[in-house]
Amino acid sequence: QSALTQPRSVSGSPGQSVTISCTGINSDLGDHTYVSWYQQHPGKAPKVMIYDVSERPSGVPDRFSGSKSGNTASLTISGLQAEDEADYYCCSYAGSYTPWMFGGGTKLTVL
């Protein structure tokens, strides 16, 4: 199975909102909730921002939200801040042989 599809880049000005999509989630697996989003700054390890489609770990600002419809998941960042500039990866359950599958990553630029 191919990797999940994300836009290569998105951008927004401080205070604006951006949405990053992640398509190709296997709908044949049912309406599962195993979708996570990771933020990665250069040279750093990925950090979970959203898990189980829309759950936010403690410490993650509520500016970050997640959703899923059909075979597409989305990460929305509202009230953009300079520190949000990073790479973002979606990750989904892709079947019993591939518990995790990642998207290709999206570079977020804060203008």
Next chain:
Amino acid sequence: QVQLVESGGGVVQPGRSLRLSCTASGFTFASYGMHWVRQAPGKGLEWVAALWFDGSHKKYADSVKGRFSISRDNSKSTLYLQMNSLRAEDTAVYYCARVTSWGQGTLVTVSS
């Protein structure tokens, strides 16, 4: 707090072996499935292998199947990745992870 600390990376020649370790703390390691994920230089994240909480099921990416082996020692809260027949394309930072926590990674460089 939850901590995952990888070790064992380094420079290795093609065809040789290496074993990575990941020591966990701050949570009940034996209750969680664990994963290895890698990131080649300048590339995206690639899932490598997964191991159920009790060691009952192991899954591998096609790119490493037959060469890599994932295991765990719940008494030591440690996850392992045995990497055999290493290739240049295995060069990457290797992370151990559960859904909500990742280690800092360990760099594996396969080069002659």
